Amino acid sequence: MTTALHIALISETFPPEVNGVANTLGRLCAGLRARGHRVQVVRPRQSADRGRHSDEGLLLTRGWPLPGYPGLQWGQSATSKLLHRWKRKRPDVIYIATEGPLGLSALRCARRLDIPVVSGFHTNFQQYSGHYGFGLLSRLLTRYLRWFHNHSQLTLVPSASQRMELTRRGFERLELLARGVDSRLFHPARRSASLRAAWGAGDDELVVLHVGRLAPEKNLGLLGSSFRNLQAAHPQRRLRLVVVGDGPLRASLEQQWPEAHFCGMRLGEELATHYASGDLFLFPSLSETFGNVVLEALASGLGVVAYDQAAAAQHIRHGHNGALAEPGDEQGFNEAASWLLEDEENLRRVRLNARQHASHQGWEAIVGQFEDYLRSALHTPAELAAGRPSVG
Structure with missing residues (x-):
């Protein structure tokens, strides 16, 4: 019998918000919990969280509105809160789904506490920037994303074409994690x-x-x-x-x-x-x-x-x-x-x-593959990022 993991999942977006990233993370989280793993979700407080408090499975942080996405919050850095929580109850592995200030603070805390990190490339922010009038920032954003993901043990991408594109841009240690569909619901x-x-x-x-x-x-x-x-x-x-x-x-x-x-x-x-x-x-x-x-x-x-x-x-x-x-x-x-x-x-x-x-593209196999990637990070040498600038 395999050992259950304590997993911290960090994301700017999560159900009940409605978008592809939230849907994917909700499925992965539910699937891991169904397999007996302990998953702590770390995300910004949203409007629907009025009166809700953090607990063992949810750590709410502060945020501010995300331009162009009404109703969503961009997470603020939460270094002290994460250090306090993770020193008290240390996760076995951390999955960072978004690369904003909240994700960066999680990466810094993980490095400080020597906790393995797996990251996910869920959104083409470097492409989106051009559509919202920030085209000049696209190259800088790509450099930051490459730096961010290359400091994790592993980065999961959803498609083979995405993996090829990111490899061409200097992203390292990329693995494919596709998406599933509930074919009983969508019928x-x-x-x-x-x-x-x-x-x-x-x-x-x-x-x-x-x-x-x-x-x-x-x-x-x-x-x-x-x-x-x-x-x-x-x-x-x-x-x-x-x-x-x-x-x-x-x-x-x-x-x-x-x-x-x-x-x-x-x-x-x-x-x-x-x-x-x-x-x-x-x-x-x-x-x-x-x-x-x-x-x-x-x-x-x-x-x-x-x-x-x-x-x-x-x-x-x-x-x-x-x-x-x-x-x-x-x-x-x-x-x-x-x-x-x-x-x-x-x-x-x-x-x-x-x-x-x-009808053959269910979520169960995807969750199993995700679990395997998280376990593999536990055995990846921490020295893989040696020689790169410190993240804090």
């Missing part, structure tokens, strides 16, 4: 005729769906142009555009796409019903480290169109269970979407294969 059987009717979609119409944050980094201009291209290329088809999600671009997109139905943010079974009630899923983003929504759409039996990177590259075989385009090739993206509608058999076959593939 074609949840398709709802009444929901489709509320969208104004009849039985003979195809619903073109998009799920995600409505923000500049998501390349949503291509979503609108691709939908219009489908309408022009297939005038015999009746198409309806449905957008699930919220974000800073929602108001302007509602003005640009008056024909679209905007559903706002949806969660749990309601979200799964929205997926299953669509037909075609367009995902034009170029900034994802993974893209959980791709797997959710596949599990829901949708015809997914995406760029050949991250989750799509890992899980979609073009023409078999989805349609792919070379990253940045907008014409190729439009052609991939159009191919699905050229023949009813194309879409029918792809949707069946999508569901079949995703």
Whole structure:
């Protein structure tokens, strides 16, 4: 019988917040606890935590608003609080999911107390910076991220393409930890005729769906142009555009796409019903480290169109269970979407294969692999970062 671990997990975001990172960390944390491990989550206090206090499984820290992400908090440095807690109850290993001041203070404390650290590369902040008017900082941010992650025993990345890119940029000791999907929740059987009717979609119409944050980094201009291209290329088809999600671009997109139905943010079974009630899923983003929504759409039996990177590259075989385009090739993206509608058999076959593939991508194996990586860090020499500048 293997020994249970005491794991500290540090993150700026965590359920019930709604984003891909929070969803992944929630799944990993729940999976580790189900395996008998003791997991202490360290995160900033959020608005939903009013009146809540820290306990053995949760350490709340101070934070401040994260620009462009209303409702989220950027964690402040918590060196003294972490040192006090970890000297009293020392973790076996620390997992740092975010690289801000909170993550940096956790890294410093771990080095001081000689606790092994595994880090995760969950968000392409160096790419996002350009979309929010901080393009000049992108190179500096990449240097900081490389320095940060190279001070951990191991850095986990969600896709093979991400690992190749980071290796090219000088990141070291990278390992792949993919993502899973709850294929019982996201299932074609949840398709709802009444929901489709509320969208104004009849039985003979195809619903073109998009799920995600409505923000500049998501390349949503291509979503609108691709939908219009489908309408022009297939005038015999009746198409309806449905957008699930919220974000800073929602108001302007509602003005640009008056024909679209905007559903706002949806969660749990309601979200799964929205997926299953669509037909075609367009995902034009170029900034994802993974893209959980791709797997959710596949599990829901949708015809997914995406760029050949991250989750799509890992899980979609073009023409078999989805349609792919070379990253940045907008014409190729439009052609991939159009191919699905050229023949009813194309879409029918792809949707069946999508569901079949995703049904085998559960979280249990991912959690087991995560546990193995955490255990491996216990046996990694502490001297691996020797020769690098001290982190405190």
